[in-house]
Amino acid sequence: MKASVFYGKDDIRFEEVDKPEIGTNELLIQMKTCGLCGTDIHKVLEESVPSGSVLGHEYAGEVIAVGEEVSDFALGDRVTGGIHVPCFTCEQCSRGHYTLCPEFKKTNIDPGGFAEYVRIPEEHVKDLLYKIPEGMSYAEASLTEPVACCIHGQKAVDIHAGDSVLVMGAGPIGLIHSQLLKNKLVKEVVVTDVSDHRLNNAYDFGADATINTAEHDLETYLQEQNHPGFNIVIIAAGVSALLSQAMNVLKRGGTVVCFSPFGVKPNVEIDASMFFRDEKSIVGTYSVSPYEFEEAILAIQQGVIDSEALITHQMPLSDLGEAIALTQDKTENVLKIVLENK
Incomplete structure (x- = not known):
């Protein structure tokens, strides 16, 4: 499969990488859209992630393979979710500080969302994956994670x-x-x-x-x-x-x-x-807990968030480097950029 891989701030390559294999409690999705987040931009420009990383976490896609023990999702489901899952049982989780859970950053999708296919681990399938409502586009659905983060922030x-x-x-x-x-x-x-x-x-x-x-x-x-x-x-x-x-x-x-x-x-x-x-x-306030995603989907679905106006650019997955450069061009009216896997 192809992915946009970070090697340096001026070196992002759209290249072949290994397609992930799923376990019995996991899913494989074909990424349809992935939003370009400010944190992705900073990680690239500041070169703060290891060479060879695949970034991207504002993903939406279609389920194309289902582990034999998965019962809540089926082939063809349109889904979106987040990247970090808390344990729900530690001291921080018991106090409602889910994003401070020691397990939170240890969990992740595989690889990041700037890839053609993404493995959704068991923890995510269980607690951090949501079906996209009928009538909502993949581009709109890719806004779920940043909207959920803002809801989480305002709850503070x-x-x-x-x-x-x-x-x-x-x-x-x-x-x-x-x-x-x-x-x-x-x-x-x-x-x-x-x-x-x-x-x-x-x-x-x-x-x-x-x-x-x-x-x-x-x-x-x-x-x-x-x-x-x-x-x-x-x-x-x-x-x-x-x-x-x-x-x-x-x-x-x-x-x-x-x-x-x-x-x-x-x-x-x-x-x-x-x-x-x-x-x-x-x-x-940091990141987002699993409890804000359904609220975010409703906010987008009911028009609280004007997704059409917010998304100013939709670009191919292969153009990640160009998309980041576009965000730095002060003469351009750039708000949200969504990368598409066509």
């Missing part, structure tokens, strides 16, 4: 109808957050970014206002607009400096959600007195 904080929420970052993740927030009847969603391309899109995804922070100092601009601040701030861009900004524009009693990883210069200075004086909070 109490969001009330009437809240004012700031989303920092107008990429695909920020825009998914915006749409989910508007569905919760929050009073206001403000989106910030440094790209006019992305900010212009934000109004179509639930934003009531946008601020280009390359042109305006966020705190000064809000003061000039007599804006009282935000109940919730969701950081949907991997820029550590945003954390101190988020705390400074947060209302008393508010919470910052750190959704994106801070990979570069993660140390920031924060006025620690705000935790006591203003009862401000910071919560972190």
